[in-house]
Amino acid sequence: GESVGLHLPTLSVQEGDNSIINCAYSNSASDYFIWYKQESGKGPQFIIDIRSNMDKRQGQRVTVLLNKTVKHLSLQIAATQPGDSAVYFCAENPLYGGTSYGKLTFGQGTILTVHP
Amino acid sequence: DTEVTQTPKHLVMGMTNKKSLKCEQHMGHRAMYWYKQKAKKPPELMFVYSYEKLSINESVPSRFSPECPNSSLLNLHLHALQPEDSALYLCASSYWTDSNQPQHFGDGTRLSIL
Numbered sequence: 001g002e003s004v005g006l007h008l009p010t011l012s013v014q015e016g017d018n019s020i021i022n023c024a025y026s027n028s029a030s031d032y033f034i035w036y037k038q039e040s041g042k043g044p045q046f047i048i049d050i051r052s053n054m055d056k057r058q059g060q061r062v063t064v065l066l067n068k069t070v071k072h073l074s075l076q077i078a079a080t081q082p083g084d085s086a087v088y089f090c091a092e093n094p095l096y097g098g099t100s101y102g103k104l105t106f107g108q109g110t111i112l113t114v115h116p
Numbered sequence: 117d118t119e120v121t122q123t124p125k126h127l128v129m130g131m132t133n134k135k136s137l138k139c140e141q142h143m144g145h146r147a148m149y150w151y152k153q154k155a156k157k158p159p160e161l162m163f164v165y166s167y168e169k170l171s172i173n174e175s176v177p178s179r180f181s182p183e184c185p186n187s188s189l190l191n192l193h194l195h196a197l198q199p200e201d202s203a204l205y206l207c208a209s210s211y212w213t214d215s216n217q218p219q220h221f222g223d224g225t226r227l228s229i230l
Binding site: 031032034036041042043044045046049051089093095100101102103104105106107108109 | 120122147149156157158159160161164166171172206208210212213214215216217218219220221222223224
């Protein structure tokens with residue numbers, strides 16, 4: 001079946017470095033993608049999203065890149081801080097017959113650890 | 117702080133008990149969701165409510181019974197659960213189920229079945 005996956009299950013970086021978290025998706029019918037951050041004991045927190053008609057979107061210290069040709073999504077975090085340590089999930093919203101039903105599918109997650 | 121509030125934060129229950137999880141949002145969202153998340157795994161969709169009507173049931177066992185009393189509230193009634201149902205149960209909401217609408221999550225109820 002269709003799935004969203006992550007290449008790297010864990011990522012360790014030094015404070016101040018830039019971080020890149022990758023995600024591969026296989027459902028060509030997906031037209032909307034979201035990155036979430038989940039800290040221990042909390043629910044997923046929305047970070048940034050991107051529509052399929054875009055290839056790049058920037059937020060505060062974060063950038064999401066979408067490559068539809070190879071079905072690849074990435075999250076770049078600039079000047080990573082210890083507070084960025086968390087599990088990061090990508091999620092895709094596939095269309096069914098051209099309709100969205102809100103059926104988000106999550107990737108497996110990447111654990112980001114930022115060392116002071 | 118999340119704008120989706122879930123209660124209780126923790127729940128321990130026996131397999132014969134009946135309990136309910138509650139979720140509330142006041143963002144005017146018309147779509148609400150229940151997810152189940154096992155440790156070290158991603159959230160998995162259980163139910164979708166759109167305009168207070170159940171639109172998606174992802175083949176969830178009948179021992180889980182969702183209810184949407186109004187546009188701000190979502191409940192999950194639990195009965196005769198199994199130990200494998202122990203998990204973090206997350207509620208989310210969005211303006212509607214259309215694409216381009218991010219879902220916003222609560223912090224979940226951590227459920228333990230004895």
